[in-house]
Amino acid sequence: MTGRIVPFGGCDGDGGRNGGAGPERAAARARHPTARSWQPDRARVLTRLAERVQARGAPWPRVAAAVLLLRGVAGDESAAFAARAGLSPGALARLEQGLDPPSAVPARLRTVPGLVDWAWVEEGPPHP
Amino acid sequence: MDRHDGQDRHGCDDELVAIMGRLAAGDEAAVVTLYERYGGPIAAAVQRVARQRHRTLDRDDLDGMVFEVCFELASIAHRWSPDGGALPWVWARFRVANVVDRVLGQLCDPLDDERALPGAAVSAAAGPAAAAASQASMLDALGWLVPDLASARLLAEALDHERISPRDRELWLEYAYEKQSGNASPAATVAPVFGMKEVSVRQAARRARQRLVRLAASNERFAPLADLPLLA
Numbered sequence: 001m002t003g004r005i006v007p008f009g010g011c012d013g014d015g016g017r018n019g020g021a022g023p024e025r026a027a028a029r030a031r032h033p034t035a036r037s038w039q040p041d042r043a044r045v046l047t048r049l050a051e052r053v054q055a056r057g058a059p060w061p062r063v064a065a066a067v068l069l070l071r072g073v074a075g076d077e078s079a080a081f082a083a084r085a086g087l088s089p090g091a092l093a094r095l096e097q098g099l100d101p102p103s104a105v106p107a108r109l110r111t112v113p114g115l116v117d118w119a120w121v122e123e124g125p126p127h128p
Numbered sequence: 129m130d131r132h133d134g135q136d137r138h139g140c141d142d143e144l145v146a147i148m149g150r151l152a153a154g155d156e157a158a159v160v161t162l163y164e165r166y167g168g169p170i171a172a173a174v175q176r177v178a179r180q181r182h183r184t185l186d187r188d189d190l191d192g193m194v195f196e197v198c199f200e201l202a203s204i205a206h207r208w209s210p211d212g213g214a215l216p217w218v219w220a221r222f223r224v225a226n227v228v229d230r231v232l233g234q235l236c237d238p239l240d241d242e243r244a245l246p247g248a249a250v251s252a253a254a255g256p257a258a259a260a261a262s263q264a265s266m267l268d269a270l271g272w273l274v275p276d277l278a279s280a281r282l283l284a285e286a287l288d289h290e291r292i293s294p295r296d297r298e299l300w301l302e303y304a305y306e307k308q309s310g311n312a313s314p315a316a317t318v319a320p321v322f323g324m325k326e327v328s329v330r331q332a333a334r335r336a337r338q339r340l341v342r343l344a345a346s347n348e349r350f351a352p353l354a355d356l357p358l359l360a
Contacts, residue, residue, distance in 0.1 A: 038167050038168040038171045038194075040163060040164050040167055041191040041195075044191055044192065044195065045160060045163065045195060048192075048195055049156075049160075068156055068157045068160060069157075069160055071157040071160075072157040072158065072159065072160020072161045072163070072164065073160060073161070073164055075143075075147075075161045075164075075165070076157075077150065077155070078155070078157075081157075096156070096157070
């Protein structure tokens with residue numbers, strides 16, 4: 001792990017978000033031996049999330065996987081993440097359920113660096 | 129007791145409690161958060177189970193199992209409570225083992241809930257109910273380490289008598305299990321599961337054992353414990 005990743009506009013000193021976790025704890029965790037010996041495989045996470053959403057019959061599982069991954073990495077609850085992404089809670093829920101196409105993903109999420117291969121998301125055909 | 133950075137009196141840090149709360153509420157993104165923030169200790173718990181099966185996991189298998197364990201923990205998050213003192217992947221050790229076994233093919237089908245429940249019930253609720261559930265789970269674990277049920281009950285009673293915390297009970301039993309299994313470096317195996325340093329694990333295990341040894345020496349009721357290999 002590399003500590004908390006704040007996708008957009010934030011900083012690690014987040015005023016107590018995530019139950020009061022601060023930069024000191026993130027730094028301490030990053031130094032811990034268990035943090036050095038294991039790294040998340042986000043490509044696998046995206047694929048697995050998309051499989052699960054697709055199994056529920058959602059038409060855009062890769063969109064759902066991408067948005068869930070971004071919110072999961074940020075550690076945000078839905079309302080906070082929707083506000084930061086410039087979405088209504090309902091719009092975020094639709095994206096996370098795989099109900100909306102890639103074009104519905106706001107630019108603020110697409111510009112988060114290094115987490116999601118958006119070409120992979122765009123290539124995903126709508127699930128019948 | 130030495131505690132890992134950010135851990136509260138329960139041995140679980142606030143962020144982990146918040147993530148488990150989100151999982152209990154059905155927040156699917158929290159599975160990713162758990163994987164991102166606690167993948168290291170979960171990976172250690174998975175590796176430990178694999179070693180018990182005399183199997184070695186490659187990086188690909190391990191990554192897949194860690195994420196599956198996160199989904200498994202999500203499905204039972206509503207039954208976990210930090211008041212019990214056990215980290216979720218320690219509390220749900222049967223579930224972790226099920227994931228590993230499914231992938232390794234050791235078992236054709238996942239263990240059913242009836243078998244998983246004793247472990248899953250550890251500290252699932254606060255108060256007396258949690259104490260009873262913890263004791264049942266402890267007896268299960270002690271079955272590996274002591275020769276008969278009476279001794280197991282006496283040992284569980286001694287742990288209560290000495291007010292050894294739920295987290296230290298789990299830690300000491302895990303440590304003792306690894307040691308009795310012939311692991312030359314039990315602390316190295318147990319430490320990442322609990323997110324602690326090896327030296328802290330050794331200290332906590334030694335303190336727990338010493339308290340029980342003293343109790344066995346000073347209280348006739350607990351004297352039979354002195355004969356257990358576990359306290360030798």
